[in-house]
Amino acid sequence: MKKDTQVKLFGKILDNPIIPASGTFGFGYGFADYYDINVLGSIALKGTTLNERYGNPLERVCDCPCGMLNAIGLQNPGIDVVLNEELPKLKKVYSKPVILNIGGHSFDEYIEVASRVGGNPQILCIELNISCPNVKEGGMQFGLDEHLASKLVGEIKKVSKKPVLVKLSPNVTDIVKMAKAVENAGADGISLINTLVGMRIDLNTAKPVISVKTAGYSGRGIFPVALRMVYQVYEAVNIPVVGMGGVSNAFEVIEMMLAGASAVMVGTENLLNPFASKEIIEELPLAMEELNIDSLSEIIGKSHRV
Amino acid sequence: MKKDTQVKLFGKILDNPIIPASGTFGFGYGFADYYDINVLGSIALKGTTLNERYGNPLERVCDCPCGMLNAIGLQNPGIDVVLNEELPKLKKVYSKPVILNIGGHSFDEYIEVASRVGGNPQILCIELNISCPNVKEGGMQFGLDEHLASKLVGEIKKVSKKPVLVKLSPNVTDIVKMAKAVENAGADGISLINTLVGMRIDLNTAKPVISVKTAGYSGRGIFPVALRMVYQVYEAVNIPVVGMGGVSNAFEVIEMMLAGASAVMVGTENLLNPFASKEIIEELPLAMEELNIDSLSEIIGKSHRV
Amino acid sequence: MKKEVMTVVKNVEIADKLYLLVLSGASYLAPGQFLQIKVPEYTLRRPFCAADYDEKNDFLSIIYKVVGGGTKAMTKFEVGQKIDVLNCLGNGFDLSKTKKPLLIGGGVGIVPLFYLAKELKKQGHEIISVLGYPCKDQCFFLEEFSKLGKVYISTDDGSLGVKGNVLDILKTEDIEYDEFFACGPPIMLKALSSWNSNGQVSLESKMGCGFGACMGCSIKTTKGYKRVCKEGPVFKIDEVIFE
C-alpha cells in the first residue's frame, strides 16, 4: 500500500517530516554533490548572526562514545551574505522553502537579523536559536530564563514576516515552563532539543578537549532526553513541535512523532553519514509498513491518545 | 612500577576509587556469588526508605541505544531490615565500610531514616538521594530546588552521626548553584550525577514503555554530561566530589578523576556485565601505566590545574 | 549465573517471525532456567528460555519470536558469530514433587516446556501436553511433543485442533495429573490460576540485569516481592498475585 509521509508545518505541506538540523548541513547546497537533496522535507540552515563570525578557537569538536561535542560558536558569513549569496546558491539545487536559523548575542542583534529576513519566499520560517551553549555573550542565556525568552520572542514576532519556530535548550529544570512562556509570547512553533552541555578531557594532556571547555553534546546518546521533552512539551502547548536529538533511523523518527513531533530534524547523523537524511527518508515507508502505519500525519502525538 | 590506586574519602582510605552505584548492586552480597567483592573500594547500597516499598508497577526498565531507563521507584525492604538483615549478610562477604543510600518522600521520612542509621561502623557515610526521578511524592523535588535541598541537608546533618554525601540531580539549569547550596547547608560531600529524565515509546502500542511514562536515563550516553557537572562542581565547592554517570572502563574513571572526582561510582555497567566493577579495577593499573600516572589520588581535579 | 561466549551454530526461521537459534559452548542449565543475550547495538540483554539442551555437544537451543528491534537484530546473527551470553539464570522448574505432570503452554511460552518435557520423560514420567497456538502456521515443536507423549492442541482461529485456547481444552477434556507446568501469555496464566492452583508457572518481565541486581523485574506475590529473574522465573501459581 502507498504510504503517506506528508506532514504540514505552518500551513505548508512537506513531502516528508525529515529536516536536516541546523549546523549539521551547512547551507545545504554542499550535500547536492552527494545526492538530490530535493528528497528532503525541508532544510534548517546553519545558525546565522548579524555579522560574519569565526566562532570559537579550535579544537571545537570532539568524539564521545554515543555522540559528539561541538563548540563551533556560530561560524557563519552573516545574514546579508546568507540572504544574498547562500540562499540563491541553495535555490539552484533545492526547490522547497527552508528554515532560517538565527542566533545572536543581544536583543538588538536578534531583532535586526529577523527583520532583514523580510518576506523572502524561499524561507518557510525562522528558527530562533535561544539555546546555543557555545556563545559566550548570550545565546543560551535567553533559553534558560523564561522571562528573557518570552521578551525576545515577543520582540521578534513584531518584526518577523515569517512564522517563528523557537528552539529550546534542554539544559533547564522545567522545559514545560519554557515552552509555555514562548508560546504565550507568540511563538508559532517550538523546536527541541538543542544540545546538552557536556565535556571531555584529553587523558594525555589532562586538559578539556574543547578550547572553551564545555560544549554541546548531540547524537544518539541524547535521544531519550529529547523524546521525553518532545512528549512533555506537546502535552503542554497548542502550537506545533518539531522534534530532534539523536535521531538516527526511521523508527526513531516515528517514535518522535508518536511523542508529538510534527516534523523531525536529523543532526549529528548527517555528519557521521552524509547520506543519513536521504536513507532515513527511504526507510520511512518500510518502517511504516512494518508498524502498520498508513499516514504519518495521523500518528503525531498518538502516544497521548492511546 | 607499582601503581597507587588508593584514594581517601571522609578520612577513610579506599583501596581504589571504584564504588558500585546505588541501585545497580542490590545490597552487595548477591555479587559475592560471582567474584570476591572485597576488591571493591566501597559499595553504595540500594536506596533505602523508612518502610518497605514495592516501587512502581511494571514495566519499570527499558532499553536505549546508549543506556537504559529505570523507574524502579525505590523498591527496598525498609531501613530496619537493611540495618538488621541486609548489612549483616553483606558483612560476611565484604569487610569494608559501605555507603548507605537513603531516599524519602518527606522531610520527616528522610530525617527518621538518617537518625536510625546511628553510628554503625559498617557504614562509611550516608548518601542522601535527593534526585530520584522515579518517586512521585517527593524524591527529585528536593533535588530541583536549592532551598528545599539545603533545608533538608541541614536537618539531616543535625541527626546524622555519619558524614553526609548529597547526591544531586542533573535535571537542573544550574548544577553549581545546587552544589553550593548543599555545601553551605553542611554537606560533607557531593555525589553526582543521578539519572537524566528520559522516555521511550513502544512502537507497537504507541504507549510509553515505562508504566509511569518518564524514567531515569543512565549508562554510557550520559557520560559527557556527568563529566561536565563533576568538573563544574569541583571548581565551585571545597568538599569531595564523587563522580558517576556512564562510566564503563578504567580510562573513563581516570577522566572523571581529572575532572575532580575523589571516587567514581559505576552503575548501569554492572547490570550489563556483572563483572564490570571488578574488571575496571583490574584495568586501572594498566591504564595508569599507559598514561604515565603513578598515583590516582594525585590526579584528582588535575584538569583544573594544567 | 555464568558469563559465556557462545558460537552460533544455526539461526533459521521455522515459522513466520519465529526463529530457532542454536548456540554451542553452553554450560548445562536446567529446564525453566534462562539466558540473557547481548545483541549488538542494544544495551540491555534480551532474555530467552532454553528450548533444548544437548549435553553431548554443549548445544543450547532457543526459539525466539521477532517482536521488536532486539529480536529483529538477532535474525542477523550469522553461523560462527560469537555471542556474549549470561547463562544459567533463574531457578528453573521444580521436578521433585510431581508424579503425574501436565504441561500447558501458549504461544512462545511453549518453548521452555519442550526442554522440560524431555527432562521429565528422562525421569520416567508420562508426558501430556496442552498446547495453544495462534494458528496452524505458527505451530512449532508439534512433532517433537507428539513423540514424547499425548498432545492436545488449540488454535485461536481453529486452523488446527480445538478452536479457542488451552483453557477450553482443560475444561472439556478430563486430563489426569497432579501438578501442572505452564508458560504463556499473562492472560492465559491468570485464567489458569483461577482454574486450578496446583501448578508452577514461568513468568516474563522486562529485565534490567537478569541476575537480581536492579529490581527491574519484581512482582508481588503472597510471600512478598520477588524478582522474576532470581526467585523466578518459575513460581508456584498460587503465590503469584496477578494484576
Next chain:
Amino acid sequence: MKKEVMTVVKNVEIADKLYLLVLSGASYLAPGQFLQIKVPEYTLRRPFCAADYDEKNDFLSIIYKVVGGGTKAMTKFEVGQKIDVLNCLGNGFDLSKTKKPLLIGGGVGIVPLFYLAKELKKQGHEIISVLGYPCKDQCFFLEEFSKLGKVYISTDDGSLGVKGNVLDILKTEDIEYDEFFACGPPIMLKALSSWNSNGQVSLESKMGCGFGACMGCSIKTTKGYKRVCKEGPVFKIDEVIFE
C-alpha cells in the same frame, strides 16, 4: 567524497606505535587527499592521509600512529574485516606549477609526502626530501624515499642524521627548489612559514564530518575562514594564519 566499504588487507606495526594499514576496494584519491575511517565503538570518524595508492589492486595504504582510543582500537582491525570509509576528501596538493619541488615532512606528517613523491616522480620530477623524525627507531619509509631521490634526515635525539629538526637542515644545506610541499606538527609548519613563503602545507584539525558540513575544522586564513576538510587540508603556506 565517496562512501566506500573497504577490506583490510594488512594491519601491521612497523615501528613503536606506528602501524601500516592497507585497504582494498578504494577509489583513486590524489596525493594530499584524505579519508575518514569509522572505528567501531567510536562515533566520529578518524581522518588519515593516503600514504600510498596502488591503482592496479585498488589498494590504499595509510600509516597511523597510536595516540588515543580511536587509533588504539584501529590496531584491532583484522585482515578481511570490512571498514566503512569516506574516501577522496579534501583538495590534495597542487602539482601544476612546480618545476623543482622540495618535500619537507615531520613525524607522521611524512606519510602523505611519500605518495606525493611517487606521483611527482611519475611526472618526471627529481625528488628531494627533508624528513624529520623523533628518533631512529621511529623512522619509516626511509628506504622508499631513498629510492626516489635525495633524502636529508634529522632526528630530535640525533640517533640518525642531523640532530635537530628539518629547519636546521634547511638553514644549513643549500637546497635548490622552487616550491616546497610540507606536512608535520603545527610548530614545524609555523617555523617554516616564517622561513619561506613559497610552498604548500597540509594541515590537521579535529574533524566533525570531514566533508564541509559542520565547521568543526575551520581555520583563519588571509582570504577568510577556510575548512581544513574542504578547502584544505592543503593550503598555500602564506595564506595560513598560524596562531
